[in-house]
Amino acid sequence: MSISVQNLTKRFGTFVALDNVSLVCPTGQLVALLGPSGSGKTTLLRIIAGLEVPDSGAVYYHDDEITRRSARDRNVGFVFQHYALFRHMTVYDNVAFGLRVRKVPERQVRERVMELLRLVRLEEKAQHYPSELSGGQKQRIALIRALAPDPKVLLLDEPFGALDAKVRAELRLWLRRFHDEFHVTSIFVTHDQEEAFEVADRVVVMNHGRIEQEGTPLEVFEHPATAFVMDFLGNVNKLPVRVEGGKALLGETGTVEVPARVFGTGENGRIDAYIRPHELDISRNPDSSNCLTGKIVHLNPAGSVVKVRVLAEDFGLMLNVDLTPERYRALALKPGETVFVTPKAAKVFEPDYTI
Template sequence: MSITATNVSKRFGEFVALDGVSVECPAGELVALLGPSGSGKTTLLRIIAGLEVADSGSVHHEAENITHRSAKDRHVGFVFQHYALFRHMTVFENVAFGLRVRKWPEEKVRDRVMKLLNLVRLPEKAERYPAALSGGQRQRIALARALAPEPKVLLLDEPFGALDAKVRTELRHWLRQFHDESHVTSIFVTHDQEEAFEVADRVVVMNKGKIEQVGSPIEVFEHPANAFVMDFLGNVNKLPVRVEGGRALFGEKHRVELPGKLFEQADGHADAYIRPHELDISRTADAGNCMSAEVVHINPAGSVVKVRLLAEDFGLMLNVDLPLERYRQLGLQAREAVYVTPKSATIFTPDYAI
């Protein structure tokens, strides 16, 4: 079951939450709505669910217009950030609740609940109460409860936001595997870029009530549509540059040419965005086209070592991600003088702010 929202707008007083937004979630895909707080992603999800009424626009399941249907008639499952489990009910009764409301026969209720508890890998918790479960287990039960009435679409509003980092990582892997097994069309709201890229088939990047870009995780990361998307997707170094004759030049006294990805800016001021892995560190300036800098801080982070540098001549702090092998080769120490070379950069005209 595909789901489409077309030209959806929504205001809360003077605040524009959504401004003519259109988005499609193809059948069987898991789509992430990604953006900062206030971008409109949760409002869009609630309008799709029927929990909010749009000022204008429409929502369709396949070719069926459901814009004016109530939430209970839209056949959607909704998973909230804070579980919303009934504390006085066992796990079994929580999952069975929606089926009993719909007056399913008791035998079908038992079969359906146990099938779902097996699917979320928690059949042994059927007679426990929510208070006896971990946060990750509660969220999996919330997901089973949302799926119990066989919804056409599953909607998840920052479902892992209340969990600690380790459990979040585990549940991301689990949700992706679960989706591959269940094939339920799903829309997932998050402000966590890593979460969206790891879980989703398609990412919709939102900002200030509008859609900035739609694409697969690799498309959005490798080919950001504009400066906002580039800056929002993870840690980047932002450098003010001057475009002259198709070249991006940084610095005044010492000028460094940045190897920019394709850009067509007219001559003038622009911003260069360089991801930490697009910078290299060396002990000599032999390669040329480099900046002198001092090592401020070194943070080993698994297979990557994060190095923070001060390029004093340029009035700039830089973040560099070095492969562990390269870091060991250099043998860096804090307060050491080094040279930084940009390997790649993406250039945009400065026209936005987060």
């Protein structure tokens, strides 16, 4: 069951929550709506669910327009951030609720509920109440409750936002495996790019009620279409450069050339170059004239990378550099030492955010 929206606009008073948004979610895929607070992602999800009505535009499930249909008539499974479990019902009755509303025979209800509880390995909790469950267990129950009536689509609104980091990481992997088994067309809202990239087949980046970019996680990260996408997806160093003769130069003297792809910026144009921390290298000696002198401010060993903060006083820049543990050990860096930072790559966007 594919989902498509065409030219959706939604206003709340003078605030434009969605501005002429169009999107297609292919059958069986897990699509992440990613963006900062106020970007329009939850409003879009609620319109797809039938919980909000757009001011203009249309929503389709496959070829069937359902823009004005109620949420009850859309056969949608919805999972909320704060579980929304019925506190006065047992786990069994929570999962059975949607089936009983649809007048499913009780024998079939029991078979379906126990099948789903076994799937999430919580069958022993069937007669417990939500207050007796952990946060991760509650969210699993919320998910299978949404799936119990066999919905056409599954919608999740920041489903892991109320959980701690360790449980979130575990549930992300679990959701991906769960989706691979059920293949229900699913859309979930998140502001966590790591979560979106780890779980989703496709990522839709939103900002100010519009879609900035959509594609696979690899496409969006490796080939950001706009400066906003580049800046939003993880840490990035932003260096003010001037463009001369198709080259991005840092500083008034132009002694440091940033190896960047430059698209159509006029002579002597001033613009920002975006460099991810792993696209900078640190050395003890100036390997070339194309490096910045800086002082190490802070070292943070963080698992697979060592995060280094370097102050390049000549340019007034604080740089974030990611080194492999092997490179860090070879350099034997210490706070306060002078080092040389070399840009290996960068991206430069036009001021109107086209590339």
